[in-house]
Amino acid sequence: MKVLIVGGVAGGASAACRLRRLSEDAQIVLFEKGKYISYANCGLPYYIGGTIKDKDRLLVTKPETLRSRFNIDVRVENEVVSINRDKKTVTVVNHADGSRYEESYDKLILSPGGNPKRPKLPGIDLPGIFTLRTVPDTFRIDEYIKEHGSKSAVVVGAGFIGVEMAENLKERGLDVTIVEFLPQAVSNLDPEMAAILHRHLRENGIRLMFGTGVKGFEQKERLCVRLSDENELPADLVILSIGVAPDSSLVKDAGLPLGIRDSIRVDDTFQTGDPDIYAVGDAIDVKQFITGEETLLALAGPANRQGRAAGENVLGKRIQKDEGVIGSAILKVFGLTAASTGLNEKQLKEKKLPYLKTYVHPSDHATYYPNSTQLSMKLLFAPDGKIYGAQAVGAAGSDKRIDVIATAIRLGGTVYDLEKLELCYAPPYSSAKDPVNMLGFTAANMLRGDVKPFYAEDTDGLDRSKVTLLDVRTPEETATGMLDGAVNIPVDELRSRLSELPKDKPVYAYCAVGLRGYVASRILTQHGFDVYNLSGGMKTWRDVH
Ligand code: FAD
Numbered sequence: 161m162k163v164l165i166v167g168g169v170a171g172g173a174s175a176a177c178r179l180r181r182l183s184e185d186a187q188i189v190l191f192e193k194g195k196y197i198s199y200a201n202c203g204l205p206y207y208i209g210g211t212i213k214d215k216d217r218l219l220v221t222k223p224e225t226l227r228s229r230f231n232i233d234v235r236v237e238n239e240v241v242s243i244n245r246d247k248k249t250v251t252v253v254n255h256a257d258g259s260r261y262e263e264s265y266d267k268l269i270l271s272p273g274g275n276p277k278r279p280k281l282p283g284i285d286l287p288g289i290f291t292l293r294t295v296p297d298t299f300r301i302d303e304y305i306k307e308h309g310s311k312s313a314v315v316v317g318a319g320f321i322g323v324e325m326a327e328n329l330k331e332r333g334l335d336v337t338i339v340e341f342l343p344q345a346v347s348n349l350d351p352e353m354a355a356i357l358h359r360h361l362r363e364n365g366i367r368l369m370f371g372t373g374v375k376g377f378e379q380k381e382r383l384c385v386r387l388s389d390e391n392e393l394p395a396d397l398v399i400l401s402i403g404v405a406p407d408s409s410l411v412k413d414a415g416l417p418l419g420i421r422d423s424i425r426v427d428d429t430f431q432t433g434d435p436d437i438y439a440v441g442d443a444i445d446v447k448q449f450i451t452g453e454e455t456l457l458a459l460a461g462p463a464n465r466q467g468r469a470a471g472e473n474v475l476g477k478r479i480q481k482d483e484g485v486i487g488s489a490i491l492k493v494f495g496l497t498a499a500s501t502g503l504n505e506k507q508l509k510e511k512k513l514p515y516l517k518t519y520v521h522p523s524d525h526a527t528y529y530p531n532s533t534q535l536s537m538k539l540l541f542a543p544d545g546k547i548y549g550a551q552a553v554g555a556a557g558s559d560k561r562i563d564v565i566a567t568a569i570r571l572g573g574t575v576y577d578l579e580k581l582e583l584c585y586a587p588p589y590s591s592a593k594d595p596v597n598m599l600g601f602t603a604a605n606m607l608r609g610d611v612k613p614f615y616a617e618d619t620d621g622l623d624r625s626k627v628t629l630l631d632v633r634t635p636e637e638t639a640t641g642m643l644d645g646a647v648n649i650p651v652d653e654l655r656s657r658l659s660e661l662p663k664d665k666p667v668y669a670y671c672a673v674g675l676r677g678y679v680a681s682r683i684l685t686q687h688g689f690d691v692y693n694l695s696g697g698m699k700t701w702r703d704v705h
Contacts, residue, residue, distance in 0.1 A: 161183070161186045161267065162189075163266065164263060165268075165270075166250070168190050170271070170467065171440040172269070173190070175269045176226065176471065177230055178471030179475070180231060182472060188231070188232045189233040191250075194296065196219060197226065198219070198221035199220060199295050204297070205292070205327075208305075209327065210328075210331060211328075238253070240410060242414070243410055243413070244262070248265055267436050267437075268437045269470050270437065270440070273463075274458055275293070275404065276293050279402075282377065286379050286383060287383075288395075288397050290304070291400045291401070292399065292401065312395050316339050316385070316398065316399065317338075320489065323361070324492070325399045325401060327492070336365075339385065340371075340372065341372065343371050345370075348489055352700060353500075353551045355703045356553045357498055360493055373388035377398065378392075380394075382395070411432060416432050419444065420445050424444045424445070428447070430444070430470040430482065438470040439470075440463060440467045440470045444466070446462065446485050447483075447484035450486070450502060450549075451513075459489060486570060487502065488500070488562065490562070497554065497555070497559060498552070499562035501550055501569060502549025502569050504549055505517060513548070517538060517541070518538070519537065519699075521534055521536050521700075522537070524590075524595070525591065526591050533555040533556050539565070543607070545603070545607055547575060550562055552595075561594075578603070579600035579604050583596060611678055611693050612691065614668055615695055616700050628662060628665050629646040629668050630661070631647065632650060633671050647660075651671070655683060658687055669693050670694035671694075671697045672699060
C-alpha cells in the first residue's frame with residue numbers, strides 16, 4: 161500500500177510513524193511545504209522570550225530520523241498543490257528546484273493545519289507586522305527585534321498564543337500592550353476566572369485594552385496601530401494572534417465536503433468524503449464530546465491522537481473510532497497557570513443547557529507545609545451531577561486538578577465521582593481532601609440540598625430590606641470592607657447570637673472563600689432559617705466585580 165501524507169508536523173508525523181509501526185510493507189511519503197518537519201509549534205513563543213535558547217531544541221524530530229528509523233520518504237519544501245481524485249494522484253511543487261510532479265497514492269492523509277488569520281486591513285503588509293505559526297516565523301520575529309532594537313510591541317488578540325507572546329516579549333524587555341476585541345483574555349475561561357489573569361498580566365507590566373478592535377496600520381515616524389476607538393497606538397512590532405483558519409484548500413479544490421467554518425469534514429474514522437482520503441488536525445471539524453455538536457479545536461494533543469488513529473485506519477484492519485474532543489487546555493501566564501476542560505458557563509448559557517456551578521479556593525498543598533499557594537477553581541455540572549467542565553487558576557497545581565477532571569469527564573463521571581476519587585496525598589503535594597474532592601463535596605452538597613448557593617453576580621440585585629446579608633468573617637477581616645448592608649456575626653459566635661437574626665427573612669451568608677459561609681449555613685438551616693451561601697466567598701465576589 162502506498163500512503164501519501166500532507167503536512168509534516170503534529171498530525172502528519174504522528175500518522176506516518178504509527179503507520180510504519182503497524183506496517184513494514186507500506187510505502188510512506190511525507191510532504192512538507194516548509195523546511196522543517198515535526199517542530200515544536202507550542203515552544204515557539206519561548207524561543208522569542210529566551211527560555212528556549214537553542215534553535216535545534218525546536219525541532220522534535222529531523223527528516224533523517226524519520227528516514228532511518230521509520231523508513232519514511234520525507235520530502236521537505238515539497239508542497240502538494242492539488243489532489244487529482246480521478247487518477248488517485250497529487251500534484252507536487254518542489255520549492256527547492258521549482259520542479260512539478262505527480263505522485264500516485266492508494267491512501268492519502270491530510271494534516272495541513274491552519275493558517276493564522278491575517279485580515280485585509282489597511283497597512284497589513286507594512287514591515288514589523290507578524291503572525292506566528294512556524295519556525296521561520298519565529299526566526300523572522302527574533303531577527304526583526306534584534307535588527308531594529310524593538311522596544312515596544314502591540315499584540316492583537318488575547319488568546320493562548322497572544323498571551324504567551326505578550327509574556328515572552330515582556331521577558332525580552334519590550335513594552336507590551338494587548339489589544340483585544342472581546343471584554344476578556346483567554347476566552348475558554350469565564351470572565352471572573354480570566355479576571356485573575358488580567359490582574360496578574362497588569363502586575364507584570366502588560367497593558368490591556370479590551371473591547372477594542374484594530375482598524376488598520378500606518379507607517380508614520382513609527383508604525384502605528386489604528387484602533388476602533390479612533391486612537392492610535394505606536395509600536396515597534398505588531399503580533400497578530402487573532403485565531404487560526406483551517407486550511408481546507410486542497411479538499412475544497414478536490415470537491416470534497418467541508419465542515420463548519422470551511423474546515424475539512426471527516427467522519428468518526430477521519431475519512432473525508434472520499435474513502436481513500438483521510439484528514440486530521442487543526443484543519444478538520446470534530447465532535448464536541450459532551451454536546452455531540454460540530455466544533456473546531458486547534459490543539460496539539462488532539463492533532464497527534466487523530467494522526468495516530470488515521471495512520472492505523474488507512475490500513476483498514478483495525479478501525480480507531482473518534483469519540484470527540486473535550487477541549488482541555490492550559491496556559492502559563494508569568495507566575496500563574498490557567499487550565500480548563502470541557503464547557504464553560506458562557507457556552508452552557510448559549511446552548512441553554514441547565515447547569516449548576518461551584519467555586520472553591522483551596523491551597524494547592526497542605527498549608528502547614530511551606531510555599532502553599534491558593535487555587536481558584538470553578539466546576540460546572542448538570543442537575544443530575546454530570547460534569548460539564550472545570551477551570552482553575554493558580555501558581556501551582558491547576559494542571560493536575562484539571563487533568564483529573566478531564567479524565568472524569570472522558571469517563572462520563574459525575575460530581576459524586578469527584579467526591580469519591582482517591583488521589584495521591586502527602587503535604588508537599590496536596591491535602592488529604594484534594595481540591596478535586598473539595599469541588600465534588602461542594603457540588604454534591606448542593607445537589608443533595610445540604611447547602612443552597614448564591615453567586616457573586618446575584619449580590620447587587622438582592623433587596624436588602626427583604627433579606628439578611630450576613631458576613632461571618634472575623635472583625636479583622638471585615639475591617640477591609642463588607643458587602644453593602646451586611647451585618648457581621650463571626651461564625652464562631654453564631655450559635656450564641658442567633659436571636660440577632662430575624663427568622664422571617666432568608667439569610668444570605670458569606671465569608672472569605674465560602675467554607676465558613678457553608679458552616680454558618682448548616683448551623684442556621686438546622687435552627688430553622690432559610691439560608692444561602694455565597695459560592696467562592698469574597699474571593700470570587702472580587703473576581704466578578
Ligand atoms: P501543523 O502542526 O500546523 O502542521 C501542518 C503542516 O502542514 C505545516 O508545517 C504546513 O507547512 C504543512 N502543509 C500545509 N499544507 C501543505 C501542503 N499543501 N503541502 C505540504 N505541506 C503542507 N497546542 C497545544 O495543545 N498546546 C500549546 O501550548 C500550543 N501552543 C502553540 C503555540 C503556537 C505559537 C502555535 C502556532 C500553535 C500552538 N498550539 C498549541 C497548536 C498546535 O501546534 C496545533 O494544534 C498542532 O500543531 C496542529 O497540528 P496539525 O498537524 O494539524 O498542523
